[in-house]
Amino acid sequence: MKDFTYVSPSSIGEVVGLLSENEGCAALLAGGTDLLVQLRNTNSDVDVVIDVKKISQLNDISYDVDNGLSVGAAVPCSQIYQSDIILEKYPIIIDAASIIGGKAIQNRASFGGNVCNSSPSGDAIGAMMALGATCEIVGSNGVRTVPINEFFIAPGKNILMTDEILVALKVPPPKQYSGSGYIRFTPRAEMDIAVAGVGSYLEVDRKSDQILSARIALVAVAPTPVLSTSVAQMLIGNTPIENTIQMAASLAQESISPITDVRGTAAQRKHLIGVLTKRSLNLAVSRVK
Amino acid sequence: MNNSMVSMDKHRSVGTRPERIDAKEKVTGSALFGTDIMMPGMLHGRILRSPHAHARIISINTANAESMSGVFAVVTANDLPEADDMKEKLGESTINYKFLRDNNLASDKVLYVGHAVAALAAETPDIAENALELIEVEYEILDPVLDVRESMSTELKILHEQLRTLGSTNDKSTNVAQHIHHVKGDPSLGFDEADVIIEREFITAPVHQSYLEPHAATATWGKDGNLTIYASTQGAFVTRRQVSQLLQYPMSKIKVIPTEVGGAFGGKNPTYVEVPASLLSYKTAKPVRVVMSREEVILGTGPGSGTSIKVKMGAKKSGKITAAQAELCYEAGAYPGSPVDPGSMAIFAAYDIPNGQIDGYDVLVNKPRVAAYRAPGAPQAAFACEQVIDELASSIAMDGIEFRMMNAASEGTERINGKLHKSIAIKEILGIIDDHPHYNEPIQGPYQGRGVAIGFWDNWGARSSVDINVNSDGTVNLISGSVDLTGSRTTVAMQAADVLEIPLEKVKSSMVDTDSISYADTSAGSRTTMATGKAAVEAAYDVIGKLKLEIASLWNVSIDSIRYANGVFSSNKGKDTNMTFQELAGKLSGQVTGHGNVNVEDWAGAGGGTIVDVEVDPDTGQIKILKCTVIQNAGKAIHPGQVEGQMQGGVVQGIGWALYEGYEYDKNGKVLNANLLDYKLPTALDVPNIDAVIIEKPFPSNPYGARGVGETPIISPAPAIANAVQKALGVRLHRLPMTPSRILEEIGITSE
Known part of the structure; x- marks a missing residue:
């Protein structure tokens, strides 16, 4: 591991300044559960590590009925699953927060970090995509907001410019009669990475029981987590019964062409996406309220 | 005196x-492990490893690395003396020093990805790491052989041109280092007599011991x-012997201090890091510490063998086994020495088989040299045998336990290798399984x-050494030459305390360096x-004998008139004829040291069994262990808590072998x-509570x-x-590990 300078600024403005000064040679540190491993294992270009944990704005969870939920980018998973408001309104976020790494990791690892690490297998990403979250980004040119499904480019790559920082993940207030759930498959019960994962969100019409809107996020089966528009379109207008869910699962399988690697085979992933689409849709349906 | 058992009324600690x-x-984190050793002026050693699985080393240029600022020395195999071909028993495996030398630092060829090629010492770990990139190695890349069956038949992908098969007269270059062959009775006749014959082939992956602490050594070559x-290390003396042999340096001048392990x-x-650290210290005249990373541990140190095993067994409809045959092909890795010999001994050991044949092959492949x-x-052998046993039992519609009971080996049973079993308690273990609530x-x-x-x-069994020094306040210091891996300082002290008839708290028990005590395996x-417990018992009796002389x-x-009972010396002659151990210790005229040096040549094996409940998710192929009971014959559980810990561990x-672990290779x-993310060990959440049932069928030659x-306990979980x-x-799965993707393939959901 090469030497680097450690700084811990107290404002986002300072962070943006530091990022601009050290163009491309600075890394942001929240939980560090990915970053420290990367710094140790690779010949990194990082000269400056900017610790963002001292910036209060990045450590807050806030909610109001008009704007919905805001999760600061440095909020660790354990803070997320201790939040009553998230537990009540967005249980899918708890699904993801409670399976990233293991218990010890969850005390440090942040949702913002999971998103910025931009792994195809990011569990936080799957949950946030299903919820239709947006990314609040601050850079030298000010603030911009990007839908999370437009944030990723390739494994480990995203749209953040070298002077930009992800500040928060924003989730709209939950619609009435909506539900969501995230389920992944790992060989081990913890300390593992998704072979495949699916986040599902459904909004149903109370009277007709028809699905009004849906989002299905597929994880670890493409270079980035993806929203399956074909599955979402198929679901809309149907009622969430077994037959519909089976059709959605088959369509999800058809929509992907995963790879074989040391964590799983293409055939296994394709099969699992069907199983997990079913299971996460059933979980989402069970949570509709 | 000490081949009799210690009387039961002396079991206070035991x-x-x-x-x-x-x-x-x-x-509390204050114990000193290998990686904790720090010394003034200490340098940090790192090892350059081969990126190729099979290649000839054409040249190594260390000049650029040596001239880098902060680098003090670079060493290669050229810095080692020539090693002879001496072979030596080391733990349960055999070591050939020529091969050990090349495995410590490759000379002519690299034989696996991760093979050590050079080592250097630098001021900081980072300088050392960066300097490795400046060592230029020119390789002639050769085709690797990774599959054990392919390696047995290849004439092209030969690892060691000079190697011939031990146990064969064939004078051709081969990757088969040894062929073991045992026959008992007439196997073909036995199969003719069988009503049912099951023949299956099994494959197991190489698996790493995955100790928490990486290999670490700090060497100081004094002026x-x-x-x-x-x-x-597991054995300070064994490390000393290897270092002495590889450096051609007298044992008396090498002191190995075992750290906590x-x-x-x-x-x-x-040895892996000890020799490079020593050479680097010699060259730099400074202490040098070499600590492996996890990646180095996985790539550069010996895992357990991957295997391909064929088992054929025949039985009568009545349930009696008539014949058994096994072909065990074990990966040795880059140099000979797979555990195919103990595997061959273990495979049918639990059964009384009238006609049998075992062929074991020690096979080189371009993977790290395996270790015990x-x-x-x-475990590999049991994975094969115990599944065929199960299949045989169900093919004649007999309960698996009843079938095993009918064929269980017992004291005096002749094994296929011709040896006779001592008391082994297999039937008792089967009886306990049969009666256990979990089974029913x-x-x-x-x-x-x-x-x-x-x-x-x-x-x-083998050699152990213990000295006990008596202090004037009635406490004793017990030192042993055995490294404590599992709590043996405690269990050894317990045995000595009982013979000395003093409370365990009065015994300070330590492991010491190779200068301080005589040889221990x-x-x-x-x-x-x-075995070390037996040495402690001897040392304690020696103390009592010397104290009797004093008194x-x-x-x-x-x-002859002195008696020692309940911690009190007494005599039926003379006055003042009562004195406690402590009182006598305060009155000693000189020093009292008891010695116990034993070579245990009469020891006993141990049988055990596992009952396990699983639940399989048919949609994902995931296996969940619901419940597990492990049964084992401990002879006498010196410390039942530690025995249970061994059984559960x-x-x-075993669950790791069964479900998760295995090296994965690409074709190169x-x-x-x-x-440790992709080499998956079971975590706490993957393992259920494991109920340990100890049975005690004493082995008479041991004092307790x-x-x-x-x-x-690692043998029976996977099958x-x-x-x-x-x-x-x-x-039925014939391959380890039984991963979810293999389950899906097996039940026909996916196919690769």
Whole structure:
């Protein structure tokens, strides 16, 4: 591991300044559960590590009925699953927060970090995509907001410019009669990475029981987590019964062409996406309220 | 005097569960492990490793690395003296020093990805790491051979041109280092007599011991010519012997100080970092510490063998086995020495087989040279045998336990290798399984199944040394030459305390360096509590004998009149004829030291078994272990808590073998999972509560009746799980690990 300078600024403005000064040679540190491993294992270009944990704005969870939920980018998973408001309104976020790494990791690892690490297998990403979250980004040119499904480019790559920082993940207030759930498959019960994962969100019409809107996020089966528009379109207008869910699962399988690697085979992933689409849709349906 | 058992009324500590002597130091983080050693002026050593699985080394240019600022020295195989071909028994495996030398630092060829090629010492770990890139190695890349069956037949991909098969007259270059052949009775006649014959082939992956602490050594080569090495090793003397041999340097000038060891399981018998650290210290005249990374541990140190095993067994409809045959092909890795010999001994050991044949092959492949791993060779053999046994039983519609009971080996049974069993208690273990509530309760739901398997391991005896010094306040200091891997400081002290008839708290028990005590073999083969315990008992009797001499002279009575009972010396002659151990210690005229040097040549193996319930998710292929019971014959459980810990730990590793662990290679021999994310060990959430049932069938030649307990429990979990999966799903897995993707393929959901 090469030497680097450690700084811990107290404002986002300072962070943006530091990022601009050290163009491309600075890394942001929240939980560090990915970053420290990367710094140790690779010949990194990082000269400056900017610790963002001292910036209060990045450590807050806030909610109001008009704007919905805001999760600061440095909020660790354990803070997320201790939040009553998230537990009540967005249980899918708890699904993801409670399976990233293991218990010890969850005390440090942040949702913002999971998103910025931009792994195809990011569990936080799957949950946030299903919820239709947006990314609040601050850079030298000010603030911009990007839908999370437009944030990723390739494994480990995203749209953040070298002077930009992800500040928060924003989730709209939950619609009435909506539900969501995230389920992944790992060989081990913890300390593992998704072979495949699916986040599902459904909004149903109370009277007709028809699905009004849906989002299905597929994880670890493409270079980035993806929203399956074909599955979402198929679901809309149907009622969430077994037959519909089976059709959605088959369509999800058809929509992907995963790879074989040391964590799983293409055939296994394709099969699992069907199983997990079913299971996460059933979980989402069970949570509709 | 000491071949009789210690009388039962002296069991005060033995059989109880005192706190481990090393517990507080370890849980508070103050114990010193190999990586904790720091010295003034110490340099950091790093090892350059081969990126190729098979290549000839054309040249190594170290000039650029040597001239880098902060780098003090670079060493290669050229810095080592020529090694002779001497072979030596080391733990449960054999070491050839020529091969060991080349495995420490490659000379002519690299034989696996991760093979050590050069080492350097620098001011900081980062400088050392960066300097490695400046060492230029020119390779001629050769085709690797990774599959054991392919390696047995290849004439092109030869690792060592000069190698010939031991046990064969064929004078051709080969990758088969040894062929073991045992026959008993007439196997073909036996198969003719059978009503049912089952023949199956099994494949197991190489698996790493995955000790928590990586290999670490710190060497100081003093100006006086004395070399001191702090090492994370299973045997300080075994490390000293290897270093002495490889450096051609006198044993008397090498002091090995064993640090606390963060796990070993057989993998810390061969040297890896000790020799490079010593050479670098010699060149720099500074202390040099070499600590491996996890990736280096996985790539550069010996895992357990990957295997391909064929088993054929025949039985009568009545349930009697008529014949058994096995072909065991074990990967040795880059140099000869797979545990195919103990695997061949273990495979049918639990059964009385009238006609049998065993062929074992020690086969080179371009993978790291294997090392011992807890009951080396036996879990692979049991995975094969115990599944065929299960299949045979169900093919004649007989209960698996009843079938095993009908064919169980017992004292005096002749094994296929011609040796006779001592008391082994297999029938008792089967009886306990049969009666256990776990075995008899109903299965709870669909896709659940219960499996059973048994296993037998021969254990080891060998040499141990203990000295006991008596202090004037009645306390004693016990030192031993055995490295404490598993709490043996405590169990050895317990045995001495009982003979001395003093409370355990009065015994300070330590492991010491190679300058401070006479030779002890490595802590391996489940031998330490049993054999070093025996040395402690001898040392304690020696103390009592010497104290009797003291008191006889003090009281002016004949030594024959002295009795020692309940911690009190007494005589039926003269006055003042009562004195406690402590009182006498305060009055000693000189120093009293008891010595116990033993070479245990009469020891006993241990049998055990596993009952396991699994649930399989038929949609994902995931296997969940619902419940597990492990049964084992401990002879005498010196410290039942530690015995249970060994049994549970063995099962946890067995679950790892069964469900998660295995090296994955690409076609060029590159390891795809050289990290603990992708080389998956079971976590706490993957393992159920494991109920340990100890049975005690004493082994009479041990003072307390103790048998080795550490290795047996890893043998039967994988076949028990495979047997349970068969019950749950109706399919039998012939390959380890039984991963979810393999389950999906097996039940026909996916195909690759």
